[in-house]
Each structure stands twice: as structure tokens, then as C-alpha cells.
Amino acid sequence: MFSVIFPGQGSQIVGMGKELISKYPNVKSNFDKADQILGFSISNMILNGPKEELDLTKNTQPAIFLLSFSIFNLIKNEFGIDLNKAKYFAGHSLGEYSALSAAGVISFTDTLKILKKRGEAMQSAVPKGEGGMLAILGAEVKIVEDITKKFETEIANDNSNGQLVVSGLIKNLDNLAEELKIKNIKNIKLPVSAPFHCKLMKKATEVMRKEIEKINFNNPQNKLISNVTAKEVSEPSEIKNLLIQQIESRVRWRESIINMINNGVKQFIEIGPGKVLSGLIKRIDKSVKVNAINNEQDINNIDIND
Numbered sequence: 001m002f003s004v005i006f007p008g009q010g011s012q013i014v015g016m017g018k019e020l021i022s023k024y025p026n027v028k029s030n031f032d033k034a035d036q037i038l039g040f041s042i043s044n045m046i047l048n049g050p051k052e053e054l055d056l057t058k059n060t061q062p063a064i065f066l067l068s069f070s071i072f073n074l075i076k077n078e079f080g081i082d083l084n085k086a087k088y089f090a091g092h093s094l095g096e097y098s099a100l101s102a103a104g105v106i107s108f109t110d111t112l113k114i115l116k117k118r119g120e121a122m123q124s125a126v127p128k129g130e131g132g133m134l135a136i137l138g139a140e141v142k143i144v145e146d147i148t149k150k151f152e153t154e155i156a157n158d159n160s161n162g163q164l165v166v167s168g169l170i171k172n173l174d175n176l177a178e179e180l181k182i183k184n185i186k187n188i189k190l191p192v193s194a195p196f197h198c199k200l201m202k203k204a205t206e207v208m209r210k211e212i213e214k215i216n217f218n219n220p221q222n223k224l225i226s227n228v229t230a231k232e233v234s235e236p237s238e239i240k241n242l243l244i245q246q247i248e249s250r251v252r253w254r255e256s257i258i259n260m261i262n263n264g265v266k267q268f269i270e271i272g273p274g275k276v277l278s279g280l281i282k283r284i285d286k287s288v289k290v291n292a293i294n295n296e297q298d299i300n301n302i303d304i305n306d
Contacts, residue, residue, distance in 0.1 A: 002267040002304055003260050004083050004222075006068045006091035006098035008251075009060050009196075011274035014049040017067045019295055021047070026077060030070045030108070037112050038062060057194065058119035061094045062112050068098040068272030069108060071293060075271070079299055083269065088232070088260050090225035092277060093157075093197070093251050094118070096243070102271075103220040105239060110215050117211050121204035122247065123194055126169075131195030134173050136164045137186040147183075151176040156197035157251045160283035167195035197251055205247040212240050230255035253277075257284050267305045269293060 153168030
């Protein structure tokens with residue numbers, strides 16, 4: 001039994017998907033359509049950079065989705081591997097939108113448009129330079145929760161055993177980092193320009209509420225795992241509500257993976273750039289099989305355990 005998972009922000013690199021775009025017309029067609037839908041050449045930005053432009057949240061989010069969705073459809077249409085046989089679909093933060101689109105909930109066009117809006121809204125929710133994120137390594141969730149409350153910061157991502165990400169105002173994160181240093185807890189300031197997945201994203205939530213309500217959500221072809229609850233969700237209205245909440249809510253990735261494993265999943269197939277989620281899963285449970293798929297060789301090596 002397997003699940004299909006999709007990466008979030010941070011997995012992007014300039015040149016990602018180059019081999020697939022040059023070899024497969026269907027992938028090239030998706031990239032051309034994305035250029036038209038978004039009103040600028042995101043395909044050129046993905047292939048040629050500059051990195052600074054690709055790394056802007058408003059560009060990163062549709063770019064990662066575009067490649068993830070294109071690889072998913074390539075596997076299905078060109079290689080004859082039906083990933084919709086998966087027990088669950090899930091994605092990390094923006095990857096949840098890739099999961100929804102692959103499961104037939106949101107159209108390709110609507111997903112691109114809404115991710116551009118999401119990126120813009122999240123980027124502008126807090127003035128540049130005022131908010132940030134801090135990775136905390138080797139500490140338990142409960143300990144970090146207690147410390148973050150003291151410094152008016154919040155756990156944004158519960159990624160894996162011993163890997164948490166905290167969001168907040170820079171001044172509060174600096175004070176938190178000092179406290180963590182005293183307690184010998186390792187922490188790393190992340191190269192992001194906004195404090196994602198915390199209450200500081202309130203303005204972005206209001207923007208996304210309006211945008212999400214405009215879009216038609218279909219019934220999913222697959223069971224979905226929500227970032228907000230780490231549990232199964234299938235009703236379109238509930239999916240919408242959870243996506244709205246997701247902007248300010250903790251990404252419960254560790255819990256999501258554990259939940260899927262406890263429900264019989266023994267293999268995870270990561271579709272999209274990088275291998276970030278594959279690494280996190282191995283930290284959570286070394287016994288499960290993990291495949292990261294982002295080029296032709298990876299696709300040829302897919303071996304699904306039914």
C-alpha cells in the first residue's frame with residue numbers, strides 16, 4: 001500500500017525539470033500553458049533563473065506545483081503507472097495544492113492562479129524584514145511549544161522527529177534563539193522573507209478565503225490528508241475550510257506520515273523537485289520504502305508495493 005506526496009517551498013532549483021521538458025511534449029505543453037495562464041514566462045524562470053526571482057514566494061509556489069503536476073501526469077500518461085491507486089495523497093504546505101490537483105479536486109488552471117495569489121498574499125502579509133523562521137533541531141515538540149509561547153512565536157512546521165520550524169517576528173526569534181542556545185538546543189535561521197504558518201499571516205488568510213471561495217472544488221478521486229489536522233478529508237467544503245486555515249496553522253507533517261503508516265501505508269512516492277520529504281520520512285520511520293521522483297531515471301525505477 002502506498003501514498004503519493006508532494007513537496008513544498010524550498011525544493012526549487014533553477015533548471016529543475018529541464019530533461020523532461022525537452023524530451024516530453026506533454027510536459028512542455030503544461031509549461032507553455034502555465035506561461036499563458038500566469039501572464040509571464042514562468043517556464044523560462046524555472047529553466048534559466050535568476051535564482052533570486054525563482055525564490056520569490058509568488059514565483060516559487062506555482063513553479064513547484066507546475067513541475068510536480070507535470071511529473072505526476074507524465075508517469076500516468078507516458079509510463080502507464082496509475083498513481084491514483086494510492087491509498088492517500090498528501091503535500092507539504094503548498095504541496096497540498098499539488099495533491100488536490102492530482103486528485104482532481106482543483107483544475108490545473110485554477111491551481112496555478114490561486115498559488116500565485118497565495119504566494120503574493122503570504123509574501124506581503126508582514127512587512128519585509130520584520131518576520132522570519134527558525135529551524136529547531138533535536139528537541140521534542142512539547143518542550144519547544146512551551147518555549148515559543150514565552151517569546152510570542154509559534155511552531156509553523158512539525159516536520160519529523162527532532163525537526164521543527166518556528167515562525168514569528170525577527171526580534172522575538174532572536175530572543176528565542178538566545179534562550180535555545182542557553183538550553184543547548186540547536187537552531188538555524190532560515191533564508192525566508194516571511195513568517196509562514198502562524199497568526200502573523202492573518203492578512204493572507206483573508207485574501208485566500210475570498211480566492212478559495214471563488215473556485216469550484218470537485219470530490220477527490222483519492223483520500224487526502226490535511227496539513228491542519230493530519231487526518232483524512234474528503235468533503236469539498238471541508239477541504240476549502242482547511243485550506244483557508246492552513247495559512248496560519250501548523251503543518252503537521254510528522255503526524256500526517258505517522259497516521260498514513262498506522263493505516264497500512266508502507267511506501268511513499270514523492271513527486272516533484274528535490275528529496276526533502278523523502279529525507280523527513282526516513283527520520284520518522286526507517287522501515288518504510290521511499291521514492292523521490294524528479295527525472296526520467298527515477299520514473300523508470302518506480303517499483304510500487306501493492
